[in-house]
Amino acid sequence: MALTINVNGTQHAVDVDGDTPLLWVLRDVLGMTGTKFGCGMALCGACTVHVNGEPSRSCITPVDGIGKSEITTIEAVGQTDVGARIQKAWLDREVVQCGYCQSGQIMSAAALLASKPHPTDADIDDAMSGNICRCGTYVRIREAIKLAASS
Secondary structure, three states, X not given: OEEEEEEOOEEEEEEOOOOOEHHHHHHHHOOOOOOOOOOOOOOOOOOEEEEOOEEEEOOOOEHHHOOOOEEEOHHHHOXXXXXHHHHHHHHHOOOOOOOOOHHHHHHHHHHHHHHOOOOOXXXXXXXXXXXXXXXXXXXXXXXXXXXXXXX
């Protein structure tokens, strides 16, 4: 099935089955490997991208459901003010350990700050609850979100 999707501000023509998860279109068809496969069931958050600015689990999002939506991936989130602040805070607080979950963590954090520029601890807990970090960097993640919110 021939589809056109808008990823990171660019229209991409893809020829895939309509039920193909967006994750595999991004990684295998478009070569954007920053978005990670974790569980395939939307439980870990590693595959988080933005669909019209909202965090979405790309592993369960069929590409034919995207339509004219704007998809933003980790490759482009740093081009936004909020994304750039989050990425800088991630480095300043040395959040990354193994790094596998971090693109999904950053995408969820950027969506949070875009909708709530000064989140409470409860807001952070709620927004980040679907993102698992096997290395346990949750304290540094919270510190980085607070730092990005204050800058």
